Amino acid sequence: MISAMNVGRFLSDTARLYPDRIGLIHGEDAWTWAELDANANAFRAALQDMGVKAGDRVMVQSRNNRAMFESLWGIFKAGCIWVPSNFLQTPPEIAYVAQNCGASAFLFEAVFADHATAAKAASGDLEHLIAIGGDVEGAANYDDVIAAHEGAERIDAQVEYEDPCWLFYTSGTTGRPKGAILTHGQISFVVNNFTADLMPGLTRDDASLVVAPLSHGAGCHAFPQVARGAKTVLLSGESFDAETVWRLVEEHKISNMFTVPTIVKMMVEHPAVDQYDHSSLRHVIHAGAPMYLEDQKSAFKKLGPVLFQYYGLGEVTGCITVQPPEHYVVDADDGEARPGTCGIPRLGMQIGIRDPEGNMLATGEQGEICVIGPGVMSGYWQNDKANAEVFRDGWFHTGDLGRLDEAGFLYITGRAKDMYISGGANVYPREIEEVLLTHPGVSEVAVVGIEDEKWGEVGVAVVVPTAEGTSVEALAGFVNGELSRYKHPKRYFFWDEMPKSAYGKVPKHLIRKTLFERGDLVEGEAV
Numbered sequence: 001m002i003s004a005m006n007v008g009r010f011l012s013d014t015a016r017l018y019p020d021r022i023g024l025i026h027g028e029d030a031w032t033w034a035e036l037d038a039n040a041n042a043f044r045a046a047l048q049d050m051g052v053k054a055g056d057r058v059m060v061q062s063r064n065n066r067a068m069f070e071s072l073w074g075i076f077k078a079g080c081i082w083v084p085s086n087f088l089q090t091p092p093e094i095a096y097v098a099q100n101c102g103a104s105a106f107l108f109e110a111v112f113a114d115h116a117t118a119a120k121a122a123s124g125d126l127e128h129l130i131a132i133g134g135d136v137e138g139a140a141n142y143d144d145v146i147a148a149h150e151g152a153e154r155i156d157a158q159v160e161y162e163d164p165c166w167l168f169y170t171s172g173t174t175g176r177p178k179g180a181i182l183t184h185g186q187i188s189f190v191v192n193n194f195t196a197d198l199m200p201g202l203t204r205d206d207a208s209l210v211v212a213p214l215s216h217g218a219g220c221h222a223f224p225q226v227a228r229g230a231k232t233v234l235l236s237g238e239s240f241d242a243e244t245v246w247r248l249v250e251e252h253k254i255s256n257m258f259t260v261p262t263i264v265k266m267m268v269e270h271p272a273v274d275q276y277d278h279s280s281l282r283h284v285i286h287a288g289a290p291m292y293l294e295d296q297k298s299a300f301k302k303l304g305p306v307l308f309q310y311y312g313l314g315e316v317t318g319c320i321t322v323q324p325p326e327h328y329v330v331d332a333d334d335g336e337a338r339p340g341t342c343g344i345p346r347l348g349m350q351i352g353i354r355d356p357e358g359n360m361l362a363t364g365e366q367g368e369i370c371v372i373g374p375g376v377m378s379g380y381w382q383n384d385k386a387n388a389e390v391f392r393d394g395w396f397h398t399g400d401l402g403r404l405d406e407a408g409f410l411y412i413t414g415r416a417k418d419m420y421i422s423g424g425a426n427v428y429p430r431e432i433e434e435v436l437l438t439h440p441g442v443s444e445v446a447v448v449g450i451e452d453e454k455w456g457e458v459g460v461a462v463v464v465p466t467a468e469g470t471s472v473e474a475l476a477g478f479v480n481g482e483l484s485r486y487k488h489p490k491r492y493f494f495w496d497e498m499p500k501s502a503y504g505k506v507p508k509h510l511i512r513k514t515l516f517e518r519g520d521l522v523e524g525e526a527v
């Protein structure tokens with residue numbers, strides 16, 4: 001085994017270097033690096049006093065706040081494994097994660113007391129409940145725990161490279177969520193990679209605005225901020241508000257932020273983008289879903305050369321590709337611009353396009369996107385079947401479809417599971433969506449395959465129209481000259497908004513589910 005740095009040292013080292021500088025801002029409150037590190041050390045000591053050992057799993061159910069931010073470092077310092085959950089999940093969903101990971105402790109906001117009860121009932125190993133922001137019967141109070149261990153020694157447990165530090169549970173769009181095992185050695189690589197590829201020049205003078213839950217990809221982005229001493233600013237509200245975002249950008253001179261394409265779209269289309277000074281922005285990073293070409297163009301036009309796109313999965317810690325501003329959507333005559341791409345391989349990572357038989361495909365050919373490199377997880381938690389499905393011939397198989405061009409740029413063409421077969425021909429929804437988004441009456445669109453007696457499957461398009469509006473006839477005529485007949489959606493539906501996940505994505509399974517819940521489609525009836 002190879003020893004590694006405990007990633008909890010990122011906070012320890014920064015607190016030693018910049019003890020009196022502000023490290024975290026939430027609403028009107030602010031904390032220095034020394035205060036954050038002292039609280040993290042106290043939580044580390046509290047876990048150990050409770051009998052929570054190195055390697056034990058500590059679940060966290062919380063919205064973004066100080067305790068959520070600082071406790072994760074205490075968990076790392078103790079050599080325990082951080083298991084954050086999506087705070088929008090239901091008690092039964094949380095109970096499954098608690099049982100699956102065998103959690104020993106559960107840190108939760110008091111408003112999620114029912115989740116804690118369900119988790120404790122599901123996991124025989126769960127002995128310790130700690131509540132944030134209030135008193136809950138049967139649970140210790142987080143602030144009391146921190147106060148009781150004030151002045152705890154700064155200790156970072158000795159760890160090996162392959163020791164898990166984070167169980168990243170997937171969204172579970174197909175079947176139960178799976179826990180991707182992220183290790184201390186891997187996260188150290190990720191911090192270096194993010195700093196080099198997404199936030200070059202990051203320093204103590206920078207500020208990062210967190211507009212997504214720390215339990216997901218935003219957690220990865222918080223690590224480089226801590227490592228470089230850049231302050232983190234948390235949104236004070238529970239829901240996204242574009243004007244608040246732009247106000248905070250101006251107030252705190254935000255230099256970088258991470259979000260998803262749908263949020264970028266909302267930000268640049270909101271009038272507040274022109275009412276507040278955002279000249280401090282250097283890195284507006286988006287990922288989590290492909291960004292449509294038309295949305296890339298409008299965002300680049302509004303914000304300028306500050307947009308960084310990347311492609312990655314929780315299982316690959318976000319580390320597959322990066323598209324920096326110089327290769328973003330600029331002048332169409334610029335030979336270095338690559339409209340429609342999600343970028344080039346991240347530093348230290350390699351991409352291969354493979355066919356269903358595992359053969360490596362040539363430049364320009366479409367197949368499954370596969371990847372190798374130190375950003376890839378070590379496997380799924382206690383799930384040999386899932387590991388066998390995604391790790392083949394030494395490569396991690398993403399389940400996404402794409403192609404590489406001659407310069408090594410990756411183009412995502414769809415999800416393997418999103419593809420449908422109509423009249424014996426493969427149809428990739430993303431291709432149709434890209435065409436529809438060039439229509440001036442279309443703001444958002446999602447195409448899904450639905451069973452059809454005649455063709456096997458046909459496409460159904462859900463459209464959020466722009467203020468100008470549009471019609472079925474207009475869209476049907478528009479695609480007629482752009483797409484082969486078998487790719488044309490059979491039906492169009494117009495909605496006021498798209499259903500989105502907690503992370504701002506528009507999952508196709510939610511679109512399909514909503515179509516039937518609204519009564520737009522009826523099970524068993526012809527499309």
